[in-house]
Amino acid sequence: MSNSATDSPTTPDTVWPARGRHIGPDAEDVLLRHLRRLKDDEVLDDFTEPKPAEDTPERVFEARWRVADEVTVRARLTLAPPQEQEEGRVWQLLAEAEQPWSEWWPSPATMFWPDGDDASWDHHHAVAGLRLGGVGPLPSDDKDMRRVIRDAARESWSVNVVVHEAMTPDERGRRPLAQLLPPGLRHRVVEHRAAPQQLRAVNWALRDLGVWVPRGGAVIVPPDPAPAGYDGPEYSVRSVFLDGSEPTELLDVLRRFAALPKPMPRGVEEALTGLREQWTLMTLEEELARERRLVAMYAEALEAMTKSRDLYRDAAERAHEALAAYKDTPAPAAGRPGAPAASPFRQLTRTFERWKGTAKGLRPAPTATDPSQDGDDTGEAGRVS
CATH class of the missing domain: 1.20.5 (Single alpha-helices involved in coiled-coils or other helix-helix interfaces)
Structure with missing residues (x-):
């Protein structure tokens, strides 16, 4: 895995990226119903579905809304066509605000998808069993565990955190920690849980990434590419109490990591270019300009x-x-021998x-x-x- 931060530009602090997979039928209908409801409720200023290019099988949805009363957010969601032998449909969402993004602003994902416990849109785009803002138990097989962590971290648009359970938690301790995060971070975190007996195996899986998880603690998995100056121990926590109480130290580490300037993962730059250059949802003033x-x-x-x-x-x-x-010039007369003639x-x-x-x-x-x-x-x- 390459951890170089010099191969791609830095993601602007005004940008909020996410991608996932919608499991189930009628993804377009789910999107349109939710967008219409939010516009009727005046949560959205407007939305549209631009006419796709003839050679583009993807569906595109645009939405615009305001946060903090005056900051405009423009967002573009792309829904990939169904693929054979794949469940559901992959989507990617990129939102850009007029000011640096605040973690307390609403999640752009909930502007396109309905939020709730029975949501079918918040599955990980590449790793089965993982959910955005949810808890993913790590596989019992060591090789499968290593593959899950590697695939989740590679070119990830999300923040991946591994939590080791010091002892088997009760119902309160099994709740996703992302539910305690501010709304702007909730759907950007993927939580991997290692059972008490998996400490040695999970640290073997994390070895190639240069980090390790303390017993009963947690660590943020470095993405590929990693942020410049990333230091694994700085983004680890020695103790996480899974008893329903708020893990203040871990939440602080997650928020600090999310605010770091990071290299753009693959696909983010193209999505940002599409948002800026192919945007169609303009106000009358913007069209006039x-x-x-x-x-x-x-x-x-x-x-x-x-x-x-x-x-x-x-x-x-x-x-x-x-x-x-x-x-009109006449032919030159014969001159003395050796004299050049005007031409x-x-x-x-x-x-x-x-x-x-x-x-x-x-x-x-x-x-x-x-x-x-x-x-x-x-x-x-x-x-x-």
Whole structure:
């Protein structure tokens, strides 16, 4: 596993990423019903399902809402098509706010999916048996345990924490610790539980990742790639009491780790580009501003084309004058031996060389195009009401 933090850019602190798997039928209907209900309740400002490109089998849903009364959040959820021999459908969600993300803001996942104990959308996208914000007992087989931890941590969009049970907990101790986290972190944490007799096996599984879990404690599994300066012991806890009380030290470690600047896992950069460049859910003011930018861009392009046309017209006129002078020049008279004769052809050649250099030097530079202006302008027709 590569733990280099230099291979990918850092995830902006305004971004909230998550991905999972919806188990069950009618994922689109579940999404649309929930989005409509939240819009009717004025939780969402608006939402839409943009028309997908012809070569894209994915379904895309966009939603916009406000937090802290004035901070706008834009989010885009992509639902992959069903795959043979795979249960459910994989989804990925990326939200971006106008300010750095606060852990106390609502979870963007609950803006698209209905929250509750019977949720079918919060399963891990790659590892069966794991749930976002839930508890996943580690397999009894050592090799399976190692595979689960490795696959969950590889290119993870979530925070993975391993908790060792010092003794078998009661019903209160079996509750997910993520339920005690602020709402903005709840669906970004995956909790792995090791039974009392699994301490040696789980530390064998964590050995390649450079961390270990204390007896009766917990440790955050470093993602791949790991944050710069990640120190395993700094993000471990020696004691976690699974008796229903609040594990203050562990919750503090989880919150500190979630706030760390982290390299973008694979897929996050593409999702962020799609959110920014293919966004269609605009207000009237945003649409007007975009049209003004387009008009300014077209005006610059027209001006550059006009200058280029004038440039080549002037060069063509010079070339015609030189050619006419060449045709009107009489044949040179015989001079003294060895004296060079004046050549009208040489004059024409010089004219063409000057024209070529002038045209090349004055050619206008290509106008940069704003990537955010290439999206499909669906306007009011692209919204779902």
